[in-house]
Amino acid sequence: MNIDSVDFYYASMPEVTLEADGSQDALLVRVTADGHEGWGECEASPLTSIAAFITPRSHGVCQPVAASVIGERLDGPDDIHRIARLVARNSMDLLQAGHTWSGIEIALWDLLGKVRDEPVWRLLGYTENHAKLPYASMLMGDTPQETLDRARLARTNGFRAVKFGWGSYGTGTAAADADHVAAAREGLGDDAQLLIDAGQIWGDDVDAAIARLEALENAHATWLEEPFVPHAYVAHAALASRARTVGVAGGEGAHTVHMATNLIDYGGVRFIQVDAARIGGIGPSKAVADHAVRHGTTYVNHTFTSHLALSASLQPFAGLADHRICEYPVEPKPVALAISSNHILPDANGEVRAPEAPGLGIEVDLIGLLPYLRHVEISIDHERVYTSPEVPNKVSHVV
Amino acid sequence: MNIDSVDFYYASMPEVTLEADGSQDALLVRVTADGHEGWGECEASPLTSIAAFITPRSHGVCQPVAASVIGERLDGPDDIHRIARLVARNSMDLLQAGHTWSGIEIALWDLLGKVRDEPVWRLLGYTENHAKLPYASMLMGDTPQETLDRARLARTNGFRAVKFGWGSYGTGTAAADADHVAAAREGLGDDAQLLIDAGQIWGDDVDAAIARLEALENAHATWLEEPFVPHAYVAHAALASRARTVGVAGGEGAHTVHMATNLIDYGGVRFIQVDAARIGGIGPSKAVADHAVRHGTTYVNHTFTSHLALSASLQPFAGLADHRICEYPVEPKPVALAISSNHILPDANGEVRAPEAPGLGIEVDLIGLLPYLRHVEISIDHERVYTSPEVPNKVSHVV
Numbered sequence: 001m002n003i004d005s006v007d008f009y010y011a012s013m014p015e016v017t018l019e020a021d022g023s024q025d026a027l028l029v030r031v032t033a034d035g036h037e038g039w040g041e042c043e044a045s046p047l048t049s050i051a052a053f054i055t056p057r058s059h060g061v062c063q064p065v066a067a068s069v070i071g072e073r074l075d076g077p078d079d080i081h082r083i084a085r086l087v088a089r090n091s092m093d094l095l096q097a098g099h100t101w102s103g104i105e106i107a108l109w110d111l112l113g114k115v116r117d118e119p120v121w122r123l124l125g126y127t128e129n130h131a132k133l134p135y136a137s138m139l140m141g142d143t144p145q146e147t148l149d150r151a152r153l154a155r156t157n158g159f160r161a162v163k164f165g166w167g168s169y170g171t172g173t174a175a176a177d178a179d180h181v182a183a184a185r186e187g188l189g190d191d192a193q194l195l196i197d198a199g200q201i202w203g204d205d206v207d208a209a210i211a212r213l214e215a216l217e218n219a220h221a222t223w224l225e226e227p228f229v230p231h232a233y234v235a236h237a238a239l240a241s242r243a244r245t246v247g248v249a250g251g252e253g254a255h256t257v258h259m260a261t262n263l264i265d266y267g268g269v270r271f272i273q274v275d276a277a278r279i280g281g282i283g284p285s286k287a288v289a290d291h292a293v294r295h296g297t298t299y300v301n302h303t304f305t306s307h308l309a310l311s312a313s314l315q316p317f318a319g320l321a322d323h324r325i326c327e328y329p330v331e332p333k334p335v336a337l338a339i340s341s342n343h344i345l346p347d348a349n350g351e352v353r354a355p356e357a358p359g360l361g362i363e364v365d366l367i368g369l370l371p372y373l374r375h376v377e378i379s380i381d382h383e384r385v386y387t388s389p390e391v392p393n394k395v396s397h398v399v
Numbered sequence: 400m401n402i403d404s405v406d407f408y409y410a411s412m413p414e415v416t417l418e419a420d421g422s423q424d425a426l427l428v429r430v431t432a433d434g435h436e437g438w439g440e441c442e443a444s445p446l447t448s449i450a451a452f453i454t455p456r457s458h459g460v461c462q463p464v465a466a467s468v469i470g471e472r473l474d475g476p477d478d479i480h481r482i483a484r485l486v487a488r489n490s491m492d493l494l495q496a497g498h499t500w501s502g503i504e505i506a507l508w509d510l511l512g513k514v515r516d517e518p519v520w521r522l523l524g525y526t527e528n529h530a531k532l533p534y535a536s537m538l539m540g541d542t543p544q545e546t547l548d549r550a551r552l553a554r555t556n557g558f559r560a561v562k563f564g565w566g567s568y569g570t571g572t573a574a575a576d577a578d579h580v581a582a583a584r585e586g587l588g589d590d591a592q593l594l595i596d597a598g599q600i601w602g603d604d605v606d607a608a609i610a611r612l613e614a615l616e617n618a619h620a621t622w623l624e625e626p627f628v629p630h631a632y633v634a635h636a637a638l639a640s641r642a643r644t645v646g647v648a649g650g651e652g653a654h655t656v657h658m659a660t661n662l663i664d665y666g667g668v669r670f671i672q673v674d675a676a677r678i679g680g681i682g683p684s685k686a687v688a689d690h691a692v693r694h695g696t697t698y699v700n701h702t703f704t705s706h707l708a709l710s711a712s713l714q715p716f717a718g719l720a721d722h723r724i725c726e727y728p729v730e731p732k733p734v735a736l737a738i739s740s741n742h743i744l745p746d747a748n749g750e751v752r753a754p755e756a757p758g759l760g761i762e763v764d765l766i767g768l769l770p771y772l773r774h775v776e777i778s779i780d781h782e783r784v785y786t787s788p789e790v791p792n793k794v795s796h797v798v
Contacts, residue, residue, distance in 0.1 A: 231657030258630030
């Protein structure tokens with residue numbers, strides 16, 4: 001097969017707020033090759049990612065992503081890895097390229113899986129598809145009582161692992177944060193996993209993070225996520241060396257494999273959290289998972305958006321029985337749910353797993369997405385260089 | 400003062416080739432505050448960087464760069480650092496933001512220097528402005544004889560340090576590369592510094608790089624630049640531990656301070672090469688220079704474009720007498736020279752230094768740039784969200 005087309009569908013809520021909720025918009029990618037179709041998603045700024053695909057070249061290693069993709073051979077996984085190397089080389093100086101490529105790469109796996117009638121996790125070499133324990137991500141409450149109430153609600157809703165973060169966490173005193181963490185534990189009871197997400201709030205201030213450790217360990221928190229900015233390995237390592245029972249977690253900011261493996265090799269994280277829709281897709285995510293297995297680090301997906309992104313993020317560690325916990329979008333915005341007509345739902349045990357269907361096993365629903373689609377046009381010197389794709393005919397007829 | 404406006408001027412050669420020559424286009428940034436003006440430059444994909452400035456927000460930490468800049472107070476260097484933290488926070492998930500912000504940050508220093516009637520290097524705390532030895536960057540020849548001829552020409556043109564790279568280097572056999580390196584040394588004679596640039600050609604393949612070491616050391620090369628991709632610290636360290644006389648160099652790909660300091664802390668580089676127009680501007684570059692001084696690493700600018708970018712890249716290490724060598728754009732494309740009416744020229748000793756004039760000391764020449772300017776328009780849902788700025792009246796009249 002040859003890659004014939006790459007189309008971007010930019011969807012968003014009518015109003016996008018300042019919430020730390022990444023499900024408010026989406027950039028879907030459709031790739032076609034010899035009549036076959038695959039879908040992926042970039043967890044990234046839609047307009048900027050589109051620009052990185054079609055921008056005029058700046059020089060030989062600052063080329064648009066399109067230059068390395070359109071027309072390329074696609075006969076198997078090796079071709080995906082080969083095209084990934086092309087993009088990395090030809091778009092070396094185009095920072096956004098990694099985010100743009102991520103959605104395309106995911107679509108290539110989906111396409112290849114459909115052609116071969118295999119789920120992507122089998123194409124990756126896994127022979128089993130293990131159930132994962134989904135955790136619910138929630139905002140820390142405005143008051144400890146609110147945090148406690150939310151924790152209770154999450155238990156009522158059946159979650160055995162819950163993550164709290166953002167909101168006020170890390171911005172006030174360590175004592176105030178300790179109250180929230182204790183409230184979260186109280187609300188969850190003793191038998192649920194408690195995860196805390198600092199959302200990079202301390203930059204690279206190790207002391208600020210260390211000041212929170214005691215409360216986290218008293219509450220038996222499983223991990224402290226993203227205490228620092230993603231490249232601050234020295235800070236991560238300093239914190240990890242002081243932590244006893246709580247593990248340091250991070251990785252969602254990684255846009256290359258090395259950024260994630262460095263967090264393991266130098267940062268001492270116990271949990272490496274990878275967003276396939278940012279790191280360059282499923283292939284790079286699997287490479288990080290392999291590295292994690294070799295180093296005794298637990299792999300966890302990062303997913304806050306659609307079930308297409310969720311499926312993509314589950315594939316790289318579907319076959320790893322011991323890497324049990326998985327991030328699950330609990331309250332995504334309607335646009336994120338509208339992306340697909342099917343969803344990955346918890347089973348009777350409250351567990352989820354990657355689909356068994358070919359490719360990513362997710363049916364993209366352009367009809368459902370129509371109310372959210374946004375139309376982009378870009379001109380240079382009054383010549384149109386980009387127009388959003390028309391929605392396919394069969395969909396248009398429905399409107 | 401308050402920041403009133405940020406304007407982008409996208410300029411390019413009529414034809415942009417696949418050469419590894421970053422001077423074929425440019426993204427200039429003009430910032431105004433209370434009637435004052437400053438200029439900066441992004442060493443980045445122009446269209447993509449503009450998109451990152453104006454894109455609709457995706458969520459609270461994936462905001463356009465504009466959201467953290469327009470209307471902000473600007474009374475001194477602390478404000479620049481403060482706005483940098485705002486951008487890092489609010490655009491955490493917008494990968495291109497670092498490149499966009501770099502040009503704005505540089506313009507803020509230029510503006511502040513003009514208001515205070517001080518060169519930027521004084522605002523950074525330096526009391527002296529030391530001369531640097533410029534090195535010429537050249538493509539490796541197609542044959543060793545061509546490389547030898549180019550080396551001789553560079554000496555004839557007065558350069559006492561010359562860098563060869565890209566072209567065929569690293570893509571064929573180690574023996575072929577050795578012939579080129581020996582030819583370069585022969586052409587330069589014994590008393591010039593020879594620098595070799597591998598342009599990330601080996602990815603993270605340490606053995607491929609080690610296979611070139613002997614030839615480099617026989618030719619007394621000062622450094623081997625960018626043997627690997629920027630995040631491959633493990634590979635850099637492995638190579639550094641095997642090198643004796645030749646130093647490992649790198650850093651131009653850094654888009655955060657930590658990316659550069661990690662190359663020092665973990666990668667064992669002896670030369671840290673920073674492009675102010677990519678790493679987030681002059682403030683982050685100075686932070687890397689401080690780190691380099693503390694760790695006995697040599698700071699070098701990376702500059703392949705205009706003299707505005709050159710001035711910006713010289714400021715962060717202007718006061719460091721022992722960090723002597725500097726990258727100097729030897730054969731930039733006409734668009735890069737057209738950006739300014741004045742240029743940083745070698746003195747009688749063949750040395751260059753940062754301007755003594757206020758700000759960056761570079762006069763941007765929109766008249767000269769007119770033939771190269773490109774007009775960008777971006778619409779979302781048929782509403783114009785971006786139009787390139789009109790060229791100021793006084794310039795238009797001249798045309």
